[in-house]
Amino acid sequence: MTEYVIRFLAGGAVVSAFAMLGDLLRPKSFAGLFAAAPSVALATLGIAVYQHGAHYATLQTQAMIAGAIALAVYSVVVCQILVRARMRALPATVLSLVVWLIVAFGALTLAGGQT
Structure with missing residues (x-):
């Protein structure tokens, strides 16, 4: 139970800090970049360490x-399929999942990670 409280507090603090950073930047469209993913990743890595x-x-x-x-x-790839092939969104995303898997596992393997 204590681990969940620590995760909650650490994650909340880092998310709040990144949200404030995103609020200071211009244009405001950058705010979303700093709100969730980097802050959750940093909190998770801190707990992992x-x-x-x-x-x-x-x-x-x-x-x-x-x-x-x-x-x-x-x-x-999804954007290119949608624009060039004029495919609908669902088939384009499903097809592109194969590309995502290949690139993700390929990059992880090249980095020396365990798959």
Whole structure:
């Protein structure tokens, strides 16, 4: 139970700090970039370091980076399929999931992570 309270407090504090940072930046469209994902990742890594040590947190960081790269590639592929092939959203996203999986596991493997 204590772990959940620590996660809640650490996550809330980091999310609030990033939300304030996002509120200070211009244009306001950047605020969403700083609100959720980076703050949750930092809170999770802080807890991972505390509970499991730096080596474990390094593996988690590599997995997060691989996932971020895969998400960026996935987003570009979905946009290209929607615009160029004029495919509907559901088939385009389902097809692009294959690309996301290949890029995510490929990046993780190249980084030396465990798959």
